[in-house]
Amino acid sequence: MAENPVRAAVMPEPGAPPEVRRYPLPPLEPGAILLKTLASEVCGTDVHLWHGRLAGVPYPLIPGHVSVGEVAAVHGEVHDVEGVPVRVGDTVTFLDVHGTCNACWYCLVAKAGTRCPYRKVYGVTMGADEPPGLSGGWSEFIYLKPGTKIVPLAKNVSPDAFIGAGCGLPTAVHAMELARIQLGDRVLVQGSGPVGLSCAALALLSGAGWVGVIGSPEKRLAVASAFGADWTTDVMETTVDERLRAVRDATRGYGADVVIEASGNPAAVPEGCQLARDNGRYVIVGQYTDNGDALINPHLLINKKHLTIQGCWGSDFSHVYRAMEVLSRFGRQVDWSALITRRYGLNDVAQALADVEARRVVKAVIIPD
Ligand SMILES: [Zn+2]
Numbered sequence: 001m002a003e004n005p006v007r008a009a010v011m012p013e014p015g016a017p018p019e020v021r022r023y024p025l026p027p028l029e030p031g032a033i034l035l036k037t038l039a040s041e042v043c044g045t046d047v048h049l050w051h052g053r054l055a056g057v058p059y060p061l062i063p064g065h066v067s068v069g070e071v072a073a074v075h076g077e078v079h080d081v082e083g084v085p086v087r088v089g090d091t092v093t094f095l096d097v098h099g100t101c102n103a104c105w106y107c108l109v110a111k112a113g114t115r116c117p118y119r120k121v122y123g124v125t126m127g128a129d130e131p132p133g134l135s136g137g138w139s140e141f142i143y144l145k146p147g148t149k150i151v152p153l154a155k156n157v158s159p160d161a162f163i164g165a166g167c168g169l170p171t172a173v174h175a176m177e178l179a180r181i182q183l184g185d186r187v188l189v190q191g192s193g194p195v196g197l198s199c200a201a202l203a204l205l206s207g208a209g210w211v212g213v214i215g216s217p218e219k220r221l222a223v224a225s226a227f228g229a230d231w232t233t234d235v236m237e238t239t240v241d242e243r244l245r246a247v248r249d250a251t252r253g254y255g256a257d258v259v260i261e262a263s264g265n266p267a268a269v270p271e272g273c274q275l276a277r278d279n280g281r282y283v284i285v286g287q288y289t290d291n292g293d294a295l296i297n298p299h300l301l302i303n304k305k306h307l308t309i310q311g312c313w314g315s316d317f318s319h320v321y322r323a324m325e326v327l328s329r330f331g332r333q334v335d336w337s338a339l340i341t342r343r344y345g346l347n348d349v350a351q352a353l354a355d356v357e358a359r360r361v362v363k364a365v366i367i368p369d
């Protein structure tokens with residue numbers, strides 16, 4: 001075998017064009033798994049990584065934090081969360097977060113593992129040159145360190161459906177947990193990217209009586225409708241006042257019981273406060289990176305309204321596990337594989353990043369072969 005047989009797409013440093021590099025196949029330590037990558041996703045996080053907008057990222061980096069692969073090798077006995085052994089040939093995914101310590105104040109007292117300072121994330125905070133390497137999904141193989149949390153794909157969930165849902169579905173599952181949707185609630189989603197679209201689908205599965213989506217472009221809004229949204233509007237072609245009026249009209253004048261922000265635009269936040277009804281709930285999940293400030297009148301939009309505002313950042317193992325259950329149970333109702341607009345090889349990741357950034361695609365998928 002060649003000395004460095006594994007090809008991977010690498011971001012050498014922020015802003016630099018991605019390039020394909022070759023790496024050795026590291027020997028497996030006990031408890032480690034080697035995954036042959038079937039598909040990995042390109043999401044907004046990768047665009048931020050490309051522009052150097054996330055702090056504490058060790059470049060050069062092999063991106064791809066959510067991936068699906070076939071187990072090529074296992075060293076010793078490794079089990080999934082239900083105690084089932086992981087075997088060569090299984091199709092699995094894994095929790096991108098590796099190494100929350102379960103020993104610090106955040107892990108044990110605040111029970112906020114997403115804030116653990118020892119948290120490492122495949123494809124985001126594990127450098128390409130950091131041993132053992134192969135730490136992201138834009139690579140022919142991924143090295144899963146001992147202790148990585150494995151989730152086997154359910155028998156009726158295809159790699160396409162899983163990667164079409166991508167990291168957006170577990171994030172949306174987390175947002176739903178915090179949104180506490182009641183049967184018959186009127187739910188308004190701001191944003192029609194993968195997170196917003198999954199939120200719209202999950203709100204309906206949670207029993208919402210009405211779901212509206214504000215987003216763009218038209219192609220994404222068409223997916224929202226296909227996912228069952230009752231009402232959509234193009235944010236680029238309407239004013240705040242027009243949207244407020246339309247949502248009030250659709251909710252008998254009250255506003256939405258629950259608003260979910262999944263747009264990433266700070267200006268969406270004061271608007272979302274207005275779109276929610278008095279004593280409603282507002283979950284903010286789209287402001288994953290710092291896109292700037294927004295001006296809010298706290299008397300009118302928070303106090304007087306009795307508005308509950310809940311931030312939601314990242315996802316944990318339970319959300320990935322539940323996402324798999326949702327895909328298995330409702331995959332025939334909601335076709336998450338339809339989110340995949342285009343597939344790219346390792347040589348085309350620059351194009352994939354540009355397409356995601358320009359919103360030319362809903363979901364870009366990397367097939368490393
Ligand atoms: Zn992602």
Ligand SMILES: [Zn+2]
Binds near residue numbers: 103106
């Ligand atoms: Zn910790």
